[in-house]
Structure formats: C-alpha cells, structure tokens
Amino acid sequence: MPQTKRDYYEVLGVDRGASPAELKRAYRALAMRYHPDRNPGDHTSEENFKEIGEAYQVLSDPDRRQRYDSFGHAGEAMGGSAGFNFQSAFDLFDMFFAGGSPGQRRRGGPQRGNDLQLQVTIDFEEAIRGVSRTFDLTRYAACAECAGSGARAGTQAVACSDCAGQGQVQRVRQSLLGQMVTVEACPRCHGEGKMIESPCANCHGQGLVEAAKEVEVQIPPGVDNEMRVRVPGEGAGGPRGGPPGDLYLLISVRPHEELQRRGMTIVYECPITFSQAALGDTIEVPTVDGPVSMVVKPASQYGQQVRIPGKGAPDPRTGRRGDQVVRLRVVIPSRLTARERELLLELAPPDGKPHPVRKGFFENLKDVIGL
Template identity: 40%
Template sequence: MYANWRWQYHLQKCVKAVCTFLVDYYLRSVIILPLCESNREWILDMSKRDYYEVLGLSKSASKDEIKKAYRKLSKQYHPDINKADDAADKFKEIKEAYEVLSDEQKKAHYDQFGHTDPNQGFGGQDFGGFGGFEDIFSSFFGGGGRRRDPNAPRQGADLQYTMTLSFEEAAFGKDTEIEIPREEDCDTCKGSGAKPGTKVENCSHCHGTGQLNVEQNTAFGRIVNRRACHHCQGTGKIIPNKCSTCGGDGKVQKRKKIQVKVPAGIDDGQQLRVTGQGEPGINGGPAGDLYVVFHVRSHEFFERDGDDIYCEMPVTFTQAALGDEIEVPTLHGKVKLKIPAGTQTSTRFRLKGKGVPNVRGYGQGDQHVVVLVVTPKKLTEKQKDLLREFSDISGQGVDEQDDGFFSKVKRAFKDR
C-alpha cells in the first residue's frame, strides 16, 4: 500500500514537471515569439507623435482649426517648396495626422485609444485558452501553429505620387499623364528569375515543401519542430542559374505612364485612388493601388474654403458712399456687382454658383466678395477743401444710424 502511494506520488510529480515544461515551451515558441515578430509595427506605433501635437493644436480644436493648421503646415513642409532633408517626413506626418483628425469617426477612435488599435490587440492572436493540450503537442510533433505560405498569392504594395496643381486646375479638373517608377516582371526571364534556357528547381533540402524538420534532444526525449527552410527561404524553390538582368528577383524597376483624370473641385491634401496601378502582385496575387496626393498652389487673388471662394475688392470712398457697379473677377470670368450707397468696409457680398464644383458632384460653391473702402493717402488742396466742406455740411462725424454702436462704446468706457 505504501509502495503504491509512493509510485503515484512520483508519477504525479513527473507528469507535473512534463506539463510545466511543455506549457513553458509552448508559451515561448508559439505565443511570445510570434507576438514580438508580428507586433513590431504596433510597438513602433507607440513611439509616434501625438496627432494634435503634430498640427500644433489642442484636443478641443474645431474642424475649421484643424483644416487651417493642416493647410498652413502642408504648404510650409511640402517637398516641392521646402528643400530641407526632413521636409518630406514632416509632410507625411502632417498628412497622416490630418487624415485622422479630419474624419469624425477616426478622430473619435483616436481620442479614445490613441495610436493603439484595441481590435487588433497583439497581432490578432486568438488565445482562447491556448486551444487545449492537443495544440501544445501538435507544436512539438509537426503542427506548430499557423504559418503563412510563402508561395500563396499576395497583393502588391500600394504606391504614392504627389501631383502639384494650379488653383484653376484644381477647380476645373484636368486629364493628365504621369510617369511612376515601379517594379514589373523582368522581360529577360519573364518574371521567373531564372536564366533563359534554365528553370526553377525544387529545393533539394526540403524537397519543395519549404519546411524542415528540426530534431531536438531533451531530458524528456526527442522533440521534432518544423521550421522554414533557410536554403530556399521557405519557398521550396531554388534558382541554380539566376537571370543576369534581374539577379534572380524576377522583377526590375521600370517607369510606367498612367492616365489620370483629376476630378473638378479637388482640394489641397486630398488624394485619388487609381485601382490596380500599384506594385504587381506576388505569386499571381492582385496588383496594389496607386494613390495620387494633390498639392494645390495658392492664388494671388482668390482664397478657397471648401467649395467657396473668397476675395477682397477695393472701392473708393465715393463709390462706397454714393453706390456704384463694379466688375469682379471670378473663375468663370468677370461679373458685375452692384455696390449700394452707404456700403461700409468689410461688407460681404455673395455671388451664387461662382465657387468651386463639389468634388463628389453635389452642386457648386459660391464666391464671397469682401469690400474694402480705400482711404486716399494723398489729397490735393482742392480735395481737402471739399472734404472739409462736406464735414461742415454733415454737422457730425458719424451718421445717426451708427449712434447705437458709439453709445455702446461710451458706456463701456464709463463702466471702467
């Protein structure tokens, strides 16, 4: 009876030790190591600057403040204007911050979680109780968790191209041709990477599987793990005679011409996706996309806010006092604008439909004309005499209609 109890006791200790070792090994090799590998980008994201800090704003900034800050900084650091070494990186950082903070849904998500994606977690790993001990043993004897097939079709990388437009080109759109560098199949080897007249062969080390069995002797016996074959980089294929043109890559850098239709109403910082014009796919996968990012040069007379256009028009004291009809430049040509008698400086007039077309086709913006009354700086003696006479006839410096404003000013001074 005592011997049987001792045997059971030692058996339990042995089983416990084996299980502890297996769980520890499983945690290290199947969970922790893949986490470190797959979450390298996530870890790097933690070092990103705060998007509000990038734009020089507080978290309470309004949508208009975000847009104004982006426009100012994007013009300051645009690579076409700023030739500093870090200008391109700063411009990319500014654009990334604006894309998030200008979108209400993305902004709300960022305000709550920052750069961390709670849905992604740690590399999308599903722990689910570690899947039971059958998963642990399968990692030792040939299973080893999920692995990406190196020969599976994969989508090509996306490309980005920056296009500079004039103010008018952005407003009316244009058809243009751009030339971009991208990887394409080598003409010499037709994308195989092998020298013409030769072929790609199965790897002799892994027999074309891309995986090798690695044996490891432990105190508990021999353990077999599957690892990617380092001779063929897990592809199962080797190229004995590489193509001299591409060096065995099967891809070469080429310049491709692409037709781009710039939509009317495109604004500074917006982008256009051209589907399927990115890098070609891998192993027969689909091509990536091309993103054309637009930089719109500022105009010397017009200023844009969304689909509306703003401009300032100077008028003389006489025109403002007596009224007049003036010509105002617009993107669609000159138009007549009636200035009523008694118009004050900074009065705003609206020209319906003279703005920029909405980029999504939802109507057209307006043009806002701000009138600035110009005070003459140089006067002849006759002009001075006439103005003095006008002042004497008026009998007071300010019209009665303005008494309300000035009485408020007087009361404000009395209160202090």
C-alpha cells in the first residue's frame, strides 16, 4: 500500500541530505538490530528488517534516490518493473524526465510537463475537410488536493536551509592552479531550493496524479500523413506546479480507393477507352467534393493530364486549395467481340512496324473513321 508506506529516510532514521556513508552506517546499525537471527519468531522485527533493506536499496542508488526524492514512493515505482501500469501510448518515465536526466535538471521548482503524442487515423476526406475528434486521455495532471505543490494541504514547501532557497551552493576548492570556486546544485534539495517536509498523501509529494479527461481536438483541413497537430496545454501536468506540456496528434490518413494525395495535389488515374481518347468525351470523374464533369479532348494521349482547379487538398496554413490532376489511362480491351475485331482490322490492321505518335496522327485517324 503506497499510502501507508513509510518514508525511506524516516525508516533509516536519517536526514534527507544524508551522505552515502551516513546512509550505510544507519542501515548497518538498524539491520543488526532487526536481523531475523537476533529476533527469532518476532514478526515485527522481520517486517522492519525488510523495510530497512528496501529503503537502503533505493537510497543507496543515486538514480533511484533522485527519483524518490522528487516523486516519493510513486517515483520509485516508475523505475521499477513490477506492479506498475505503464500507459500504452506514453512512457511514464519519459513523461517526467523529458529534457534530461534528473541530475541535469534545471534549477528551480516548477517544470513544464512532458509533451504527449497520440497516433490518430482519419479518412482521406476528413484530412481534406478537417475533422473534430474527441479523446479520452488519461495522463498526469496537477493534484487537486495540493494544487500541484506536492505539499500536504495546509503546509507548504519550505526554503531549503542549506542553500537558503537558492538551489545552488558555492564550493571552494584548493587546486594546483589556486582557489577554484564552483557552483553546484545544492545536494540537500537537489537544486530545487525548496523542500517538502510533509508530502501530500494523495500524490505522494509528486504534485501530479493520474487523471482522465475528454479532450476535443479540431484537426485542420489539409493535414496529411505523418503531420503532427499540436494541441497546446493538453500534455502531461508539470511537476511541482509547472505548466502542462502539449499534446501532439500524429496523423495517419486512410488511403482512398480512387484518389491519391501528392501534397496539395490530388491525383486520379482515369481509365478511358481508345475511342474516348481518340474522339474525345465528357466524362464524370470522382473528386473529394463528389463527381464532376470533365472534358477529354479528342486525340488525348495515354498519360496526358487534365487539371481540375480547386479540387485538390487545402494548404493547412492558408486554406488555399490545390488542384486535382486527372491522368488519362487508355485501357486496351482484354477481350474483343467479333464485330470489334473486324472494325479494328479495318481501321488499322497490324502491319509489323512501330507507330510513333506524330503530329496530325489523330486528325488523320478521325478522317479514317469518318468524323
């Protein structure tokens, strides 16, 4: 039970700023006193012995101690593998420590919360027109009981006495080159300048608790695959009352059955028959706004492009829409009726020679078939 778990420093009977040597001394003394061999059958001693061991294990490891100092027992759980429920989309550890390891953390209490990213799949048309999506987001948010301070209600974090709340201490060293003054993060408060003497029970001094929230996001028109949409302030809450991070939606667009996207241009590969290409036609082609009529000019060549202005994707910043490009693909029938075969043989009997497209070719063709 994390709520009833005693503070590790309290367990070892040492100050929060205790040096590794002091920790070791305290641990040894207590371990000797509560060792099961010395207290056979004494259940309380056995529990104490375990508690001391656990406290020492955590506090003797610099990383784990730092985490514990920052987030209490919940922080300890972050680093461990057992019994902790990681969010599928976000790694909790990253959530807290984005922007450097705890040891490199900038001085000063509040930190901005981590950015979160969600993968979102939308339809082709939704990407063009924009769409609103609602997410049930569970992330860390400021603890309501302590307003994110981490200090028990009615108490406050107090200025660290070792550094007078500065978070930094000056150290003077004698070296071969003379006196060297260095400024280091205060070891007692680990650069925070403040210390929480009585942590909030609800958040174990973290200032953050897991909270679910419904977030509605307006995805702007024109987004494309792999684009990220930023939702300011909907990321994880900031430790020690810091501002929240941002939420990012990583967009993935479902492909359309007929249309393809090339930036702001939408491409449609349009199958037409030989006679439509040769004689011209007015055909209906699909666009994201529904079918539109398009003129295929007589003598259109295979692969020729017809532009339909304003039917492309909008620029997400300006809203200006691109064009749709229709590429004409002349389809050769896979099967001919006897009549078609007869007509083709009459029109252009195979003659064993290549037929490069030349100017006037289709004009002549039109004459041949009587137009």
